[in-house]
Amino acid sequence: xxxxxxxxxxxxxxxxxxxxxxxxxxxxxxxxxxxxxxxxxxxxxxxxxxxxxxxxxxxxxxxxxxxxxxxxxxxxxxxxxxxxxxxxxxxxxxxxxxxxxxxxxxxxxxxxxxxxxxxxxxxxxxxxxxxxxxxxxxxxxxxxxxxxxxxxxxxxxxxxxxxxxxxxxxxxxxxxxxxxxxxxxxxxxxxxxxxxxxxxxxxxxxxxxxxxxxxxxxxxxxxxxxxxxxxxxxxxxxxxxxxxxxxxxxxxxxxxxxxxxxxxxxxxxxxxxxxxxxxxxxxxxxxxxxxxxxxxxxxxxxxxxxxxxxxxxxxxxxxxxxxxxxxxxxxxxxxxxxxxxxxxxxxxxxxxxxxxxxxxxxxxxxxxxxxxxxxxxxxxxxxxxxxxxxxxxxxxxxxxxxxxxxxxxxxxxxxxxxxxxxxxxxxxxxxxxxxxxxxxxxxxxxxxxxxxxxxxxxxxxxxxxxxxxxxxxxxxxxxxxxxxxxxxxxxxxxxxxxxxxxxxxxxxxxxxxxxxxxxxxxxxxxxxxxxxxxxxxxxxxxxxxxxxxxxxxxxxxxxxxxxxxxxxxxxxxxxxxxxxxxxxxxxxxxxxxxxxxxxxxxxxxxxxxxxxxxxxxxxxxxxxxxxxxxxxxxxxxxxxxxxxxxxxxxxxxxxxxx
Amino acid sequence: xxxxxxxxxxxxxxxxxxxxxxxxxxxxxxxxxxxxxxxxxxxxxxxxxxxxxxxxxxxxxxxxxxxxxxxxxxxxxxxxxxxxxxxxxxxxxxxxxxxxx
Numbered sequence: 001x002x003x004x005x006x007x008x009x010x011x012x013x014x015x016x017x018x019x020x021x022x023x024x025x026x027x028x029x030x031x032x033x034x035x036x037x038x039x040x041x042x043x044x045x046x047x048x049x050x051x052x053x054x055x056x057x058x059x060x061x062x063x064x065x066x067x068x069x070x071x072x073x074x075x076x077x078x079x080x081x082x083x084x085x086x087x088x089x090x091x092x093x094x095x096x097x098x099x100x101x102x103x104x105x106x107x108x109x110x111x112x113x114x115x116x117x118x119x120x121x122x123x124x125x126x127x128x129x130x131x132x133x134x135x136x137x138x139x140x141x142x143x144x145x146x147x148x149x150x151x152x153x154x155x156x157x158x159x160x161x162x163x164x165x166x167x168x169x170x171x172x173x174x175x176x177x178x179x180x181x182x183x184x185x186x187x188x189x190x191x192x193x194x195x196x197x198x199x200x201x202x203x204x205x206x207x208x209x210x211x212x213x214x215x216x217x218x219x220x221x222x223x224x225x226x227x228x229x230x231x232x233x234x235x236x237x238x239x240x241x242x243x244x245x246x247x248x249x250x251x252x253x254x255x256x257x258x259x260x261x262x263x264x265x266x267x268x269x270x271x272x273x274x275x276x277x278x279x280x281x282x283x284x285x286x287x288x289x290x291x292x293x294x295x296x297x298x299x300x301x302x303x304x305x306x307x308x309x310x311x312x313x314x315x316x317x318x319x320x321x322x323x324x325x326x327x328x329x330x331x332x333x334x335x336x337x338x339x340x341x342x343x344x345x346x347x348x349x350x351x352x353x354x355x356x357x358x359x360x361x362x363x364x365x366x367x368x369x370x371x372x373x374x375x376x377x378x379x380x381x382x383x384x385x386x387x388x389x390x391x392x393x394x395x396x397x398x399x400x401x402x403x404x405x406x407x408x409x410x411x412x413x414x415x416x417x418x419x420x421x422x423x424x425x426x427x428x429x430x431x432x433x434x435x436x437x438x439x440x441x442x443x444x445x446x447x448x449x450x451x452x453x454x455x456x457x458x459x460x461x462x463x464x465x466x467x468x469x470x471x472x473x474x475x476x477x478x479x480x481x482x483x484x485x486x487x488x489x490x491x492x493x494x495x496x497x498x499x500x501x502x503x504x505x506x507x508x509x510x511x512x513x514x515x516x517x518x519x520x521x522x523x524x525x526x527x528x529x530x531x532x533x534x535x536x537x538x539x540x541x542x543x544x545x546x547x548x549x550x551x552x553x554x555x556x557x558x559x560x561x562x563x564x565x566x567x568x569x570x571x572x573x574x575x576x577x578x579x580x581x582x583x584x585x586x587x588x589x590x591x592x593x594x595x596x597x598x599x600x601x602x603x604x605x606x607x608x609x610x611x612x613x614x615x616x617x618x619x620x621x622x623x624x625x626x627x628x629x630x631x632x633x634x635x636x637x638x639x640x641x642x643x644x645x646x647x648x649x650x651x652x653x654x655x656x657x658x
Numbered sequence: 659x660x661x662x663x664x665x666x667x668x669x670x671x672x673x674x675x676x677x678x679x680x681x682x683x684x685x686x687x688x689x690x691x692x693x694x695x696x697x698x699x700x701x702x703x704x705x706x707x708x709x710x711x712x713x714x715x716x717x718x719x720x721x722x723x724x725x726x727x728x729x730x731x732x733x734x735x736x737x738x739x740x741x742x743x744x745x746x747x748x749x750x751x752x753x754x755x756x757x758x759x
Binding site for chain 2: 621624631
């Protein structure tokens with residue numbers, strides 16, 4: 001059963017991919033959906049067995065690579081962390097599968113789409129169930145590949161091609177860091193197995209690596225490399241530029257990849273390696289700083305985006321920042337709890353955005369929507385549930401995880417704990433809450449509540465989606481409402497033994513109990529911030545305060561935020577173009593076609609004719625010249641044979657006479 | 659020893675003079691042939707001297723052989739020269755440059 005969770009999506013992908021032509025739309029849809037749904041049921045059963053009954057499974061399939069100390073086997077580890085991720089991935093994936101049956105029903109390449117979705121699910125499952133670094137890397141790269149294929153699904157569109165390439169390459173930067181991390185951990189621990197590394201990690205606390213005289217803690221190095229991988233995959237600040245661009249793919253793809261699964265792989269990696277990075281304060285501090293910056297930056301960038309999906313993409317980025325800094329303050333279980341909740345309400349948001357886009361025949365610009373509450377009441381209520389869950393409205397899922405993360409970050413303000421970077425996390429996180437509330441409700445207002453901005457034909461054609469799309473949406477919205485309450489005690493309750501050994505928090509880093517004794521006003525703070533955001537969005541959109549805001553300062557800020565703080569442009573100008581120019585002018589023109597060719601065949605082919613023509617010209621036909629060379633030759637021969645320099649004098653005399 | 663050196667130097671000097679005679683001559687091919695004869699002469703002179711000095715007859719035998727070879731060579735050379743003159747009507751060395759590379 002445990003392996004079937006993995007094999008079923010692979011099977012479905014192979015069938016729909018290779019035989020989609022014969023199966024047709026309906027056949028491939030049925031096969032793929034059935035495969036994923038069975039996989040989901042199995043993983044829920046597995047969750048019962050592993051998570052609730054507390055039996056960890058460790059399945060060794062076959063040896064893979066065995067060279068000396070380097071032993072890798074295909075083996076699968078099912079512990080609480082894995083099983084939680086399994087449930088998320090398979091359930092979100094099955095919802096997306098069912099959803100895309102209708103969303104993509106007019107697409108001529110539906111079997112291909114299903115195949116790609118399933119291969120993505122399979123690789124994601126490989127990623128989370130792996131018990132060693134290399135197998136995890138298979139899933140990691142496979143997920144990147146599948147994301148390329150999915151973003152590029154409409155391959156005739158230039159923008160889709162570009163953003164798919166961007167996603168793949170930007171991810172690859174992080175993958176390089178991760179592969180360095182794998183190599184370093186093998187160098188340090190002589191093993192790539194999780195269990196070996198984790199049990200050795202405390203013993204290597206004082207182990208230092210030497211880089212040309214500079215000595216760096218080994219665990220810190222591995223942790224930083226892993227975090228570079230997580231930056232790429234989880235779209236943290238620095239490599240986040242691919243995520244908003246990846247919205248070029250179809251909406252179900254965005255829901256599957258960029259909400260629930262692929263971007264959480266980086267956070268999953270950090271949580272999985274909690275036994276390792278717990279021992280390095282530097283890595284934890286980096287996590288806090290990067291995570292809180294990402295949360296703040298992405299929250300702010302989302303504020304003035306006008307693309308429906310891009311707003312949600314930035315919100316994803318921002319929430320991932322929360323998860324990462326929750327890891328940084330050593331609350332991995334809160335981080336994974338937020339990951340679970342976020343997967344559900346973000347998938348809900350994406351899919352209901354897809355429903356809006358579907359109803360308006362592929363109109364994505366929020367400025368051209370409005371008053372859809374009249375035409376899509378169900379989608380409106382689903383979107384509202386998603387938005388409330390996202391802003392952390394009390395008693396929805398977001399409240400139980402996000403507000404708890406913020407409370408924990410406020411704990412770090414406590415002087416006794418001596419965590420300076422906690423201030424960073426606390427304030428940036430709280431400001432991000434404000435922005436989150438603002439853009440969520442800006443989205444709701446612009447799409448559903450403001451007066452209409454669409455032409456009549458589109459309005460008349462707009463309709464609620466059929467049951468095929470609504471069932472996943474409704475299930476997701478139920479999850480978004482109740483999952484936080486249900487899961488709270490299991491995942492982050494006081495003294496829960498759900499995580500067992502899969503997450504390790506050192507006692508000196510563990511202070512989530514203190515969060516229970518925070519000041520009440522501090523506990524209210526995130527809620528107050530989000531209410532402020534909601535009120536501001538309401539003011540701007542309902543009472544039309546924005547007419548007061550038409551001044552230059554507002555316009556500049558608005559422009560800057562809309563252009564995502566010029567990250568892309570700065571990257572293009574300072575990294576991409578210089579590198580491309582280097583590639584063309586230096587490595588191609590100056591080295592490959594220049595210097596090396598000049599020393600190689602091209603230069604040789606010039607050299608030989610030149611010198612041979614010179615030697616041909618030496619033979620002038622004049623008898624005296626021939627005589628000169630004869631005598632010259634004899635002289636040189638004598639010099640060589642007798643090895644006497646005196647004869648050179650004779651030689652010079654001869655030349656003098658000539 | 660002193661005598662030996664002087665005599666050797668004389669023959670070498672003679673040889674060098676004849677080499678220069680061939681070398682520096684841009685006009686007359688007859689002079690070149692004469693210098694060639696002088697080369698043979700200097701070498702056979704050297705051989706004779708060496709045979710006397712080393713008290714060995716082989717040098718003089720060589721010298722005699724060289725004399726015959728030189729006579730044959732000069733006759734053939736002069737014959738070629740005559741034929742060449744008959745064709746070209748000129749024996750200036752500078753103008754012999756048909757064999758350009």
